């Protein structure tokens with residue numbers, strides 16, 4: 001028996017990195033997985049084959065999380081395919097790092113729209129099936145950077161801090177309908193997003209983390225399964241730090 005048996009889990013941005021690991025872990029726990037991607041068509045198709053290889057149920061959808069109408073149409077398609085949405089994981093995210101002095105309006109808007117507005121788009125769209133079912137779990141992928149800020153990431157930090165405020169507000173609004181909403185704040189997780197960083201900087205980060213290693217996507221996926229499952233039935237409005245003790 002899995003922790004997510006027959007629950008329909010919708011994950012945005014799962015063609016690679018953390019989202020991919022969340023999809024894999026959810027299927028292992030018995031979930032029916034709908035996942036999205038934007039540009040990595042081949043990786044998404046490969047993931048769909050991997051997830052369904054051993055009898056798992058999963059489907060990939062090309063959908064831009066930053067677009068309001070696409071989110072609505074995505075949720076309609078998922079409900080048509082699988083009947084409902086029990087769990088939403090707002091994972092899609094991007095960085096456009098630079099100092100404020102050099103940051104363009106486009107870099108600010110792109111990050112806020114992809115990381116923050118996407119959560120509004122998708123949460124609004126899943127509200128209807130979740131209200132109908134009188135249950136649901138929404139998980140927003142924030143970051144320790146949203147809690148503490150970071151030079152060179154003002155757009156990203158603002159988007160991730162915004163997600164925490166959004167999470168608490170949705171938890172307050174929908175708690176009486178048995179719909180929970182929590183955030184995860186990963187620290188330094190080794191994915192394509194962090195591969196582009198200067199390796200000397202990365203080594204110094206690893207050394208400063210109490211657990212002395214970067215996180216793996218599975219570390220975040222396991223926390224996601226916990227928040228998605230009934231094991232966390234009395235937890236809402238919280239931000240779970242998955243950062244090896246980087247931020248205490």
Ligand code: NAP
Pocket residue numbers: 012013014015016017018019036037038039040041063064065066091092093094114141142143144185186187188189190191192193194
């Ligand atoms: P990643 O490897 O860069 O993967 C990002 C994923 O988001 C990809 O699947 C990408 O799809 C998708 N995506 C981007 N824009 C999208 C859009 N508009 N609509 C739909 N999907 C979109 O990133 P990651 O490291 O796994 O990070 C996942 C989440 O965790 C992000 O929200 C990130 O901010 C957060 N996080 C990461 C770290 C870390 O250290 N890695 C730390 C804290 C928080 P395509 O490939 O198809 O474009």
